[in-house]
Amino acid sequence: ADVVKIPPTLAGLHADVLLLGDTPGLPSTGLLYLASYLRRNDVNAVCRFYDDSRDYNALKSDIESLLEQYQPPVVAISMKWFLYISRVLDMCKIVREYSEKNGREIKIVIGGNTASYYWEDLVHYDCIDFIVRGDGEQPLLAICKNEKDIPNCVYKNKTDGRVVQT
Numbered sequence: 001a002d003v004v005k006i007p008p009t010l011a012g013l014h015a016d017v018l019l020l021g022d023t024p025g026l027p028s029t030g031l032l033y034l035a036s037y038l039r040r041n042d043v044n045a046v047c048r049f050y051d052d053s054r055d056y057n058a059l060k061s062d063i064e065s066l067l068e069q070y071q072p073p074v075v076a077i078s079m080k081w082f083l084y085i086s087r088v089l090d091m092c093k094i095v096r097e098y099s100e101k102n103g104r105e106i107k108i109v110i111g112g113n114t115a116s117y118y119w120e121d122l123v124h125y126d127c128i129d130f131i132v133r134g135d136g137e138q139p140l141l142a143i144c145k146n147e148k149d150i151p152n153c154v155y156k157n158k159t160d161g162r163v164v165q166t
Contacts, residue, residue: 006011010112015070017144020063020077020091022084022112030112031078037137042157043144046070054130056090063094067106074107076136079115079122088115092127109143111136119154123163 012089021032035045041129048066052058066073079088092108099106111132115122119131131154132139142150153166 014044015072016044017046017074017076017140018066018070018072019045019047020050020066021047022078022088022091032078034076034136036138040146041057041141042114043141046072059087059090060092063091064098067098071104072106073104074109074110074140076109076111076132076140078112079110080112082114085114089125089127092125096127104108107143109140111140123154123156137140 019035021031026062031049035047038045046066053062077088077091078096079085088110088117091122092110095106098104107129108127109130109132110122110128115131119133122128122131130139130143130150132152133154134152136152138151139153143153149166155164156162157164
């Protein structure tokens with residue numbers, strides 16, 4: 001797979017959130033809207049629609065490169081379509097492994113139609129911190145700003161492991 005080059009004007013840019021798409025084309029355009037909303041609310045969002053890497057190692061290399069370059073404290077991944085559940089879970093695992101290996105806490109957020117529908121199963125994956133159900137603008141903004149009240153969200157309480165729905 002071709003490696004997508006980050007434009008030099010973006011090199012070294014810190015991102016408050018890295019938005020990653022799971023599919024090419026129209027379904028991921030919602031990420032642009034989320035990025036726009038977050039930026040209007042003083043959150044620096046970098047958006048990556050799709051990575052066409054065909055194998056796990058190429059996907060891992062590309063995601064790790066983005067994490068190294070932007071060093072985001074939050075990574076949000078679109079889970080729009082059922083067909084891409086496995087790929088999105090791989091992406092979440094790559095981010096989690098990277099954060100643990102580098103001693104950096106990165107909050108991993110998933111959202112989209114499939115994430116909203118299968119949240120009861122997905123909430124038990126250790127590689128996922130938050131599942132946004134429905135519209136993602138306000139929940140993602142709250143997560144990026146470390147707010148305690150996060151609307152339309154499901155997560156596991158870190159203290160006792162219970163599932164919290166807001």
